[in-house]
Amino acid sequence: MHELAVTEGVIKVAVEAAGGRRVRAIDLVLGALSTIVDDxxxxxxxxxxxxxxxxxxxxxxxxxxxxxxxxxxxxxxxVAPPLPDGCPGCGSSRLRVSGGTEFLVESIEVDDEPG
Ligand SMILES: [Zn+2]
Incomplete structure (x- = not known):
């Protein structure tokens, strides 16, 4: 369960970015291959x-x-996991995952007023 650690990170990032204002919402990007469970x-x-x-x-x-x-x-x-055996374009099996593993804070919404 590494969600505990990543959630601590999300809160830290959001609070720091809020600069003393209250955080209303946090937008997170979750890749299809990420092992993070949103719940x-x-x-x-x-x-x-x-x-x-x-x-x-x-x-x-x-x-x-x-x-x-x-x-x-x-x-x-x-692609949808599991990865295909070959490139749909040329059939090559030399495929490298180039996206979908990310989990990151995309943006946050904060209150206008400090405090
Ligand atoms: Zn190809």
Whole structure:
């Protein structure tokens, strides 16, 4: 369960970025191949954000698809796990995951007034 650690990181980032203002919402990007479970993040967030400026903030998850880059023809393809055996364009098996593993804070919304 590494959601605990990543959720601590999300709160830290959001509170620092808020600069003393209350955090209303946090937009998170979650890749299709990420092992992060959004329900778990929400669970830890509710517990860990208590008594911080992020308490009560809404978590919004934006899911991004996994992509694979073909090392032979250079095509980037949207893929769904498990990865395909070959590039849909040229059939090469030399595919590298190029996206979809990310989990990051995309943006936050804060109150206009400090405090
Ligand atoms: Zn290819």
């Amino acid at each position: 778990s993040v929400q669970f830890y967030f509710d517990a860990l954000s208590r008594a911080t400026l992020a308490e009560g903030a809404v978590l919004r998850f934006r899911r991004v698809p996994a992509t694979a880059l073909c090392l032979d023809c250079g095509a980037t393809t949207e």
